[in-house]
Amino acid sequence: MLNKLFIVDDDKVTIKICEVVIKNTGFAKETISFANGKEAIDYFSNYFERKKKGEPLEAAPELILLDLNMPVMDGWEFLENFIRKYSDRLPGTQIAILSSSINPEDFIKAQRYDIVIEFIHKPLVVELMEELKTHEALQSYFN
Numbered sequence: 001m002l003n004k005l006f007i008v009d010d011d012k013v014t015i016k017i018c019e020v021v022i023k024n025t026g027f028a029k030e031t032i033s034f035a036n037g038k039e040a041i042d043y044f045s046n047y048f049e050r051k052k053k054g055e056p057l058e059a060a061p062e063l064i065l066l067d068l069n070m071p072v073m074d075g076w077e078f079l080e081n082f083i084r085k086y087s088d089r090l091p092g093t094q095i096a097i098l099s100s101s102i103n104p105e106d107f108i109k110a111q112r113y114d115i116v117i118e119f120i121h122k123p124l125v126v127e128l129m130e131e132l133k134t135h136e137a138l139q140s141y142f143n
Helices: 012-025 037-052 075-085 104-111 126-133
Strands: 002-008 028-034 063-066 094-099 116-121
Touching: 002 012, 002 037, 012 028, 012 126, 028 037, 037 075, 063 075, 075 094, 094 104, 104 116, 116 126
Parallel strands: 002 028, 002 063, 063 094, 094 116
Antiparallel strands: none
């Protein structure tokens, strides 16, 4: 089981569905949601500010479920920011795209990022989470 999972999505219904599916599959102990990429980037910025000050820190997420189409900062912008600023300092954090996009270009683009381990089409369902447990990047959490 993952200790912490972030959901970055502007749709409250999607977030609720994700939380229910994650709980029902025993996928993560804790989920935290953000309404857009900027909120999530701000979280990581504050996280590393606290670390610099020597403050005690909670564990970083092992997985981020990332929507692509959001206001303020979309998933692609989040991904670029996260990789540039934080991925080297958080090597245990992986990303799964969770999107309603049917554009094949989005799927192809996602495959260009090593940190992106999966492209999941909404809605999130139990079968997909069970399958994700066996993913090479995550299976050690579920053995």
